[in-house]
Amino acid sequence: MNKSKEYNFEIEIIAEETPQVITNCHKCKKQTMFYCSDKFRVNAQQKNIDVWLIYKCAYCDSTWNSPVLSRLHVNKISRELHQKFMSNDRETAWEYAFQIEKLRKLCSRVNTDIKYRVASKQIKPEAGDITIKLISKYKFGLRLDKVLAEILGIPRPKLCQLAESGEILTNPQVSIKSKIKDDLKITIKALELGDTKLK
Numbered sequence: 001m002n003k004s005k006e007y008n009f010e011i012e013i014i015a016e017e018t019p020q021v022i023t024n025c026h027k028c029k030k031q032t033m034f035y036c037s038d039k040f041r042v043n044a045q046q047k048n049i050d051v052w053l054i055y056k057c058a059y060c061d062s063t064w065n066s067p068v069l070s071r072l073h074v075n076k077i078s079r080e081l082h083q084k085f086m087s088n089d090r091e092t093a094w095e096y097a098f099q100i101e102k103l104r105k106l107c108s109r110v111n112t113d114i115k116y117r118v119a120s121k122q123i124k125p126e127a128g129d130i131t132i133k134l135i136s137k138y139k140f141g142l143r144l145d146k147v148l149a150e151i152l153g154i155p156r157p158k159l160c161q162l163a164e165s166g167e168i169l170t171n172p173q174v175s176i177k178s179k180i181k182d183d184l185k186i187t188i189k190a191l192e193l194g195d196t197k198l199k
């Protein structure tokens, strides 16, 4: 096989929803699931500004506010960001909704088992090994073996075998069981493309 030839794919992991949080609902009087409303609450008092991201109880619509900015002087926040909070800019809301470590400290649990889809783009169609570059704007703890099994149409145990025998390589070098990170490159040696999601 000619080693200079390879298939190159860019694969994007696209989150289709934000993680839900489990916290106490004062109306339901128990721990319930809250989903992100993609809306901010902005409160300005004198020269200080408070911003929260609003979550809603899945059962009764009560709100739970996740603190974004607390008592920040108006001069310390850019006009642009202030405008994004005021207009409930969705991208800005999602940036905060995916701050999973911060959310974990504020509530009982964060459900990162969210819906996502995989979008692939073939960059250079040739023959030989396959190299995949993974792109993921929002991180939610998705494991590399899970997403690779899905993309390649290979069961997870088989995938782990291939990794152990050096048929699957990653750059930078990480465990196949680690969480995915941006710009990770995965090379799979001489795989049949038949049943994969790669197109």
Ligand SMILES: [Zn+2]
Binding pocket: 025, 026, 027, 028, 029, 032, 057, 058, 059, 060, 061, 062
């Ligand atoms: Zn409730």
